[in-house]
Amino acid sequence: MRRKIFPYLLLIPTYLVIVFFIYAPAFDALYNSFFRVSVFGRRKIFVGFQNYLSLFTDKDYLYAVNFTLVYTGVTVVVSIFLSFFLALLLDQKVPGSRIYRTLIFAPYAVSHAVAGALWGFLLNPVVGHVNYLMRIFFGIQTHWLTTTPYAAYSLIFASVWKTLPFNIIFYLAALQSIPTEVLEASIIDGASSWKRVWKIIFPLVSPITFYLVIMSIISATFQSFAIIDVMTKGGPGIYTTNLVYKLFLDGFRFQKIGLASAQNVILFIVMMVITIIYFSYGQRRVHYQ
Amino acid sequence: MRKSTKRIIKTIVFEILLITSSLLMFAPILLAIIMSIQPPEFVFSYPPRFLPRGLFLQNYLEAFKIVPFARMIFNSALISIFITLGKLVTGSLSGYAYANFVFRGSKISFYVLFATLFIPAEIVLIVPLFRIVSRFGWTNTYWAMTVPFLASATNTFLMQQHFKTIPKDFEDAAKIDGATPMQYFTKILLPLSRPIIAGAAIINFTYAWNMYLWPMIVAMEDRMKTVQVAINMIMNAESSNNWGIIMAATVVALLPTLILFFALQDLFVKSLVGSGVKG
Amino acid sequence: MRRFWLIVLVVLTVVSFAKVKIQFWHAMGGWRIEVIQNMVNDFMKLNPDIEVEVQYVGSYEEILAKLIAAVQAGTPPHVVQLNEISTQKMIDSGVIVPVQDLIDKDPTFDVGLFLPQVLNYYRVGGKLYSMPWNTSTPLLYYNKTMFKEVGLDPNNPPTTFSELIEACRKLVKKDEKGNIVRTGITWPLYAWFFEQYMALQNQPLVDNNNGRTAKATKVVFNNQAALNFLNLWNTLTKEGLMINTRRADWTAARQLFISQTVGMLISSTSDVALLMNESKKQGFELGTAFLPLPDCTQRGGVVVGGGSLWILKQKNQAEVDAAWKLVKYLAEPGPQIVWHQATGYYPIRIDAIQKLLVQGYYQENPHHLTAILQLLTSVQNYNTQGAIIGAFPEVRNAIETAVEKMLTGALTPKQALDEAERNANKAIKEYF
CATH class of the missing domain: 3.40.190.10 (Periplasmic binding protein-like II)
Structure with missing residues (x-):
């Protein structure tokens, strides 16, 4: 008998947390998304799907959807290719590679907020180093954080810089686990090294790429809030306002609980879709190591 | 002969590429450290300078004056340690359940748990989570900053994967010796899992230390805020107009995890890759 | 017991x-x-x-x-x-x-x-x-030392928009490559200044006497007065005479002024003490003045x-x-x-x-005296009394968003006003 309930006891702590702090909020969001709630929560009227309707007819919200897609897309693509390239470099057995690896991995340890602060500094119009170098080398003289399209570039710099190491770490591990026979065989076949990289190595690590794309999407969509908040505050205008930033504004700046709840529900659904794609598609394909 | 020349050229090219990219990647952190120990004249010089001149620690003192920084460091440390311990405990318990026991509802509950695998609730569900925490009266307390994060599917998954690799013989032997399942867990399973636990610990610690949006929202007073939030506070502080001070705060925020990372790089990398979900 | x-x-x-x-x-x-x-x-x-x-x-x-x-x-x-x-x-x-x-x-x-x-x-x-x-109210701060250097009268700061633009042009300094290293003016990107310029031209922000005699139902700022201000903002930005900050970034604006990257700053009177200290440290003489007005307008007041x-x-x-x-x-x-x-x-x-x-x-x-005088000499009526709006943060957001779009060239000043009006009215209607 004790043996029977034992596994359930083991699960209790985890489930308490998951139920109270993920599922309960999800239901709370769903419920409140059908109401319009006054600022101090004292008045509440049922509005049906009105919150969702006004979101999808709100130009600013649609813009945020669009910006999220573009920003996430560019960050993920750039980060994936750059990290694959850097991982290939690091995989070469050259002197000093350990030091290089340490330095290149370092940004993994810093937070998104720190990444935002660092790049905000490097790009600031008065004393920024990158701002200065850009002026010297490319003749770009601009206010990076407050003008279009540079504000978006700035964010992308910071988030690519921040997400690169994570991806490199995984690619490097994957590269190191490719059996040398495979590569030797292709050398004997006479494939040129560039061709070898794209025709043989890249496909071999594709399960990792799939995993990293998912993780990068999550990071660029959700964790990048800190970068945006520190660097551009969603501006200029709503130019760099993504879905999470918009949610933050509606939920905590303007106190529109109903509308913000609807946005939470949408984000939750998006995450569920990503998770389902991952498990149904990834389950079959991801077999590395 | 020609082949070896080719190899030398190749090595040189790789070296150059690697040196450039490692400098580029590390430069932001390095410049922050440099700027944080330079006086305002240096920070404000145009064109900007890259190499440090002397040591100027005033910025750090200023940062500690603008916000109660020492207290914030303490908060960050406390919260991170608490979350790390919590996740390890809950993760290994539930991982143990899924790895070593067959029980009714295991499959369905597994799905319920793993549906949340990628969900950072503190962002995706921030508004309702905040409402729930407020209703508990937890705003502005350590409870709000820790309890919602004391378990995660990732940790359960990691531990379950690892426990599965430990041969069944150990369990059978323990059973014959008369050990209870709990004794087997604490006396044999956990000691055998030290590396994976250490790895999970540093990943969890880094995640907790680097949280931003949630502490910013639930902490109502300066003395309850964390280091990450402090950076933005100092950037926006009415009295600060000096990047030296801002960079000093930034360095304080990034140093603990960076040092941890430098010291335990191999463990970090190994467990990070291990935590990657494998089909 | x-x-x-x-x-x-x-x-x-x-x-x-x-x-x-x-x-x-x-x-x-x-x-x-x-x-x-x-x-x-x-x-x-x-x-x-x-x-x-x-x-x-x-x-x-x-x-x-x-x-x-x-x-x-x-x-x-x-x-x-x-x-x-x-x-x-x-x-x-x-x-x-x-x-x-x-x-x-x-x-x-x-x-x-x-x-x-x-x-x-x-x-x-x-x-x-x-x-x-x-x-507090907004105030014009200027760098007297810099004014002298470029031949402007340090005791006669600009009082009209055209004088302001003229002064900014003189303050611009370029390096040998033609890059601008110093320019005229900055103020934080904050709708408060927009509201002030409505009151300065004796105009209300919302209907029902600025929401004072009944609840405001819509904004009434889509007019020449607002256009005057947005045109100024737009012109200064387009000509490179002004540096814009991120939204509500008072720190950045102050920093630009203190570091002498700009010669003038419009900011709150609450910065007086701070700027007096900082200017002394940086070795320049600080001046303060009333906010400049559009040419040929009667001064209303500050809110x-x-x-x-x-x-x-x-x-x-x-x-x-x-x-x-x-x-x-x-x-x-x-x-x-x-x-x-x-x-x-x-x-x-x-x-x-x-x-x-x-x-x-x-x-x-x-x-400190300039600051007080600007308030005391203000005309007192509903327009300078300030608007009362339930959805005020949203209205400010609407104005700031539109202004930012104007500054990036996506909208003309008139279009920006139209958009701000539209979004502000929507917010007022949705206020609950």
């Missing part, structure tokens, strides 16, 4: 000597945290039965969000400083004790000694809901901005009384003078200003 009464006596004594504990939340960061703490310490010395816990909570936006959470958790703070645009929202909230109710019951308090310009803002429907406290102190409903009446004592104290001439001198925020009382005049304070501190 005797013992019982003894215990009762002890308990009663303890209770009667027990301090009333209240919380005071404010949004004044930086060096002002200490100023406020000292003021409160003085208060506690005078009222040993009251213990005040002072908290700097963050920006005005954060303080409101956190107030809401605290109220919902059933643990509201006692005194909260909120910005001027939260007024209608708080009146509607049902969680506050209107200051007027406390004034009416308190014969020791004379509201007649307060500056009418300040009271008028916070009085809604003839009733004072919160105690005005940190009060007071800043914040006021709200008293929250409590279960325990003793706590409300203690909160009122604190609020009253902070509005007394003594603390008001300390506050004024340390920051540049106005003293909100006539007697405080008189005291300072007698002491000769303003002869030594001409910049």
Whole structure:
């Protein structure tokens, strides 16, 4: 008998947390998304799907959807290719590679907020180093954080810089686990090294790429809030306002609980879709190591 | 002969590429450290300078004056340690359940748990989570900053994967010796899992230390805020107009995890890759 | 039995000597945290039965969000400083004790000694809901040293938009490659300045007399007055005569001025003390002036901005009384003078200003005087009294978003006004 309930006891702590702090909020969001709630929560009227309707007819919200897609897309693509390239470099057995690896991995340890602060500094119009170098080398003289399209570039710099190491770490591990026979065989076949990289190595690590794309999407969509908040505050205008930033504004700046709840529900659904794609598609394909 | 020349050229090219990219990647952190120990004249010089001149620690003192920084460091440390311990405990318990026991509802509950695998609730569900925490009266307390994060599917998954690799013989032997399942867990399973636990610990610690949006929202007073939030506070502080001070705060925020990372790089990398979900 | 009464006596004594504990939340960061703490310490010395816990909570936006959470958790703070645009929202909230109710019951308090310009803002429907406290208006700061250097008269700062543009053009400095290394002016990207320029041209922001005679139903700023200001902003930006900041980034604007990257700054009067110190450190002479006006316009006035102190409903009446004592104290001439001198925020009382005049304070501190004169010379009517809107944060957001789009070239000034009007009206309609 004790043996029977034992596994359930083991699960209790985890489930308490998951139920109270993920599922309960999800239901709370769903419920409140059908109401319009006054600022101090004292008045509440049922509005049906009105919150969702006004979101999808709100130009600013649609813009945020669009910006999220573009920003996430560019960050993920750039980060994936750059990290694959850097991982290939690091995989070469050259002197000093350990030091290089340490330095290149370092940004993994810093937070998104720190990444935002660092790049905000490097790009600031008065004393920024990158701002200065850009002026010297490319003749770009601009206010990076407050003008279009540079504000978006700035964010992308910071988030690519921040997400690169994570991806490199995984690619490097994957590269190191490719059996040398495979590569030797292709050398004997006479494939040129560039061709070898794209025709043989890249496909071999594709399960990792799939995993990293998912993780990068999550990071660029959700964790990048800190970068945006520190660097551009969603501006200029709503130019760099993504879905999470918009949610933050509606939920905590303007106190529109109903509308913000609807946005939470949408984000939750998006995450569920990503998770389902991952498990149904990834389950079959991801077999590395 | 020609082949070896080719190899030398190749090595040189790789070296150059690697040196450039490692400098580029590390430069932001390095410049922050440099700027944080330079006086305002240096920070404000145009064109900007890259190499440090002397040591100027005033910025750090200023940062500690603008916000109660020492207290914030303490908060960050406390919260991170608490979350790390919590996740390890809950993760290994539930991982143990899924790895070593067959029980009714295991499959369905597994799905319920793993549906949340990628969900950072503190962002995706921030508004309702905040409402729930407020209703508990937890705003502005350590409870709000820790309890919602004391378990995660990732940790359960990691531990379950690892426990599965430990041969069944150990369990059978323990059973014959008369050990209870709990004794087997604490006396044999956990000691055998030290590396994976250490790895999970540093990943969890880094995640907790680097949280931003949630502490910013639930902490109502300066003395309850964390280091990450402090950076933005100092950037926006009415009295600060000096990047030296801002960079000093930034360095304080990034140093603990960076040092941890430098010291335990191999463990970090190994467990990070291990935590990657494998089909 | 005797013992019982003894215990009762002890308990009663303890209770009667027990301090009333209240919380005071404010949004004044930086060096002002200490100023406020000292003021409160003085208060506690005078009222040993009251213990005040002072908290700097963050920006005005954060303080409101956190107030809401605290109220919902059933643990509201006692005194909260909120910005001027939260007024209608708080009146509607049902969680506050209107200051007027406390004034009416308190014969020791004379509201007649307060500056009418300040009271008028916070009085809604003839009733004072919160105690005005940190009060400021915008001011033009300029670098006299730089003015001399480029041949501008340091004692004649620009008073009209064309003079302003002219001065900015002169202040521009380029390096040998033609890059601009110094330019004319900056001000934080903040809708407050837009509102000020409506009032300066004697125009309302919203209908129903700026929401003063009935609830505002729509904005009325889509007109020539607003266009004058947006055209100026647009021209200065397009010609590279102005540097724009991120939204509400006062720090960046100040930094540009202090580092002498720009020669002029429009910012709050609450920066007077800070800028006096910093300019001395940087070795330039500071000048202050009234805000320049569009050419050929009559000066209306400035609207007071800043914040006021709200008293929250409590279960325990003793706590409300203690909160009122604190609020009253902070509005007394003594603390008001300390506050004024340390920051540049106005003293909100006539007697405080008189005291300072007698002491000769303003002869030594001409910049503090410019600030006060600009307010005192303002025309007093609904337009300069300031707007009362429930959805004020959203209206500001609508204006700022449109302005930013204009500055990036996506919209013309007229289109920006149209968009701001549209979004602001939507927000007003949706306010609940």
